[in-house]
Amino acid sequence: MKNPGKFCSSCRMKALRADPEMEAKRVATFRARFADAEFKAKHCAASAERLAKWRATEEGSTFVNANSRANLVLANSPENTEKRIRNIRVALMGWCPEDRWDEYRKMARTMPAPEARRIIEADLAAKERARLKALSPFERDMERIAKGARIVEQFTPRKADHAFSIIGSSMA
Incomplete structure (x- = not known):
């Protein structure tokens, strides 16, 4: 198929795969070719050969070692699953203190989540406003310092030595 210039090859393939008629034709062709036992055997042998070559590369061996059966069992252990779920919740609900998560979930079931x-x-x-109102100004300043604020000298601009310009006019 000649590219008429509208799409790059990736976008053209996405457009073709999105078309139900073309996708049905592709699947039918794929099934017909794999019905032939000789073609299927050649295809599987070539795929196995490519996979073996890839596993021999540094990238492939690193991937295989990282995804070994022992590592997958460890990654899917109940402790790691809980940790993963907690990290996702913290990322999604970082705006809400952890002790209010259940309250938010209950409210979100009865009304829109943004509300x-x-x-x-x-x-x-x-x-927070009530807490800050209960603190004295000194306690508020000390809290700010504890969070990383610094005490700096307040800038006071100097007054001019004279009230007239170079030409002697006091209007300038």
Whole structure:
């Protein structure tokens, strides 16, 4: 098939694969070719040969070692699965304190999730304002310093030595 210039080869293949008629034709051709035992044996032998060559490369051996049966069993252990789930939750719900996750989930079942998030964020902001209001100015400053703020000298601009310009006019 000649490319008329509208698509690059990758985009053209995506367009062809998205067309149900073309996909059905491709699948039918694939099944017909693999029905022939001789073709299937040649194809499988060639695929096995390519796989063996790839495994012999540094990239292939690293991939095979990383995905060995022992590593896969370890990666899918209950502890690692829990850790993975927790990391996903922290990434998705980092805006919400962990002790409010259940409350958010319950609210999100009864109303739109953005609305539930807005309610919880408003409540968190109100609690933070109340906490800061209860602190003295000194305690607030000390908290800021503990979080990394620094005490710096306040800038005060100097006054001009004279109130007139070089030409002697005080209007400048």
